[in-house]
Amino acid sequence: MAGKSKSIYVCSECGYESVKWYGKCPGCGEWNTMDEQAPVSASKGSYKSSYSVKPALKLNDINSDIEKRLTTGIKEFDRVLGGGIVEGSLVLLSGDPGIGKSTILLQMCQYLDVKILYISGEESSRQIKLRANRLGIDSDNLYILAETDVALIVETIKAEKPQLVIIDSIQTMMIDEVSSSAGSITQVRECTNVFMHLAKSLGIPIFIVGHVNKDGAIAGPKVLEHIVDTVLYFEGERNYSYRILRSAKNRFGSTNEIGVFEMTQTGMREVENPSLMMLSGRPKNTSGTCVACTMEGSRPILAEVQGLVTSSGFGTPRRMSTGFDYNRMNMIIAVLEKRAGYLFNGMDTYLNIVGGLKLYEPAADLCVAMALISSLKDKPLNENTLAFGEIGLAGEIRAVNNCEQRIAEAQRLGFTKCIIPFHNYKALSKEIKINMDIVPVRTIRAAFDAITEIE
Incomplete structure (x- = not known):
């Protein structure tokens, strides 16, 4: 005699299925999300196809015209x-x-x-x-x-x-x-x-x-x-x-x-032109601001990164990040303290990407670090300077992809100086090197020393 089919319970948040009801979903931890549903009536081995056999096609016989x-x-x-x-x-x-x-x-x-x-x-x-x-x-x-x-x-x-x-x-x-x-x-x-x-x-x-x-x-x-x-x-x-x-x-x-x-x-x-939109209204001669170039698919986009470092009035400093990964910001701060000697102890740190843009690419690490140092030292960066590069835990600046596209976009918008990873410099064409003042750097300290406003 076939056993009686039982209802199943499915979480409305994560889709977790169970044969019994839970007040708290074991999958996502949410409360009161398990909904009862009727099971699909099908027994093992009882499936019989009512369709005729459909022949398989050879790959070379399939039409490959452009859609x-x-x-x-x-x-x-x-x-x-x-x-x-x-x-x-x-x-x-x-x-x-x-x-x-x-x-x-x-x-x-x-x-x-x-x-x-x-x-x-x-x-x-x-x-x-x-x-x-x-x-x-x-x-x-x-x-x-x-x-x-x-x-x-x-x-x-x-x-x-x-x-x-x-x-x-x-x-x-x-x-x-x-x-x-x-x-x-x-x-x-x-x-x-x-x-x-x-x-x-x-x-x-x-x-x-x-x-x-x-x-x-x-x-x-x-x-x-x-x-x-x-x-x-x-x-x-x-x-x-x-x-x-x-x-x-x-x-x-x-x-x-x-x-x-x-x-x-x-x-x-x-x-x-998103880059021009993101940079509109950018302040001049103000500390804590730097311009990054991130790749969104095949498109380079320039975005303004703003950092604010100020003394904390509490025992535990506060850190906030908008548009940039919070944990990665903490990692960059730790590298700056350990490898470059810039101390953020007892300082509230705020980071913001202007215009609501979100930077997911590691190439924005160097720009974030320079904005934070500029605010910490209260010394502005050159407004015509661009920086991009990935920061490693040893304080090194690692190479990024699409370097020439980033520099070309910066040059089109009037930037004259670019701080890039040292390993990207050799692959650049002569035309790019002539039209833009490019400074290759190996470490964070060398990147800050390359800009005269930060000493």
Whole structure:
């Protein structure tokens, strides 16, 4: 006699599954997140395929023509997508609520000359019309459907035969056969699987809007990223008008590309020269400021790093970092104290990347160190000086990639002096060396000695 099937419990935050209920999830440690779900009714060995055998294809027989792409009309958006929208692709656009996901997708509809079906589970058709009027969008190819039932949406797509579909948002979609509520791990995963098979079978590109949870993940860690073809993240603080669109995964282009936008009253405006935007309003003859050059995909971007070191009024000094990894800042401070003799004991230390940009690349280490030393000594750096390089625990300056591209970008914006790692200097072309005053350095102390303002 077959045993009675038991319910399973799934964590709504991390997707952890268990046969019994827990008040605290063993996977992520969150409380009251275990939801009961009905198990899938399938017994071992009872599966029989009702399909005929599908022959495998030889690699050399598969058509390898270059995929056709639809240009969105927004250059920064096309850059992040890898050149445009690929036929049959599934793109996930995620970010915090109110950061501009729906806005940029609605603006994209204005430029595309194809039939677009915009499916909204959060807003009514009238609300979308009002937002379209505010953004100045009056496309005749845009069709609106306010619906959350996935089965009805699939039938509508097959009947209307659009050339592009937008789902806003995946957290509101529901499949009746799944017992959990909308927005749960199971609903989001199953709905995305349905849209993935639909996109591949019909050759229709589908954009999915996904909100993030409090940990910054999309409906739980890595739930959707392995299903979709492209993952785009919108970054930015609400207090800043600038937004950064970052590609975390792209099967049809390079990853880690970014697009820079500015949020205005009329929608998202693309920023074609992010370096000039990041450096606008930079103070002159002020200590604690230095310019770094970081690579975002294939694009070099100049950013201003500001450091503030002041005496602490408490027994334990306070350290804060905005836009730069906090633990890496502490490591740089430790190297400066041990290897270079600059003491930060009893000093509050603050670090900020201007404009809301986040620096993940180790090449920004040298610039961060120079900004902190400049503030500690209260001596300004030369405003036309650029610095980049990775700092090792022994105090050495290690080589970085794309050195010539960084220097060329700095030269284009009027910088005259560049502090670089010694091992990058030999590979530079003669033209770069003639047009820019380049100072190769081996250690942190040599880097500070190369600038006359710090002695």
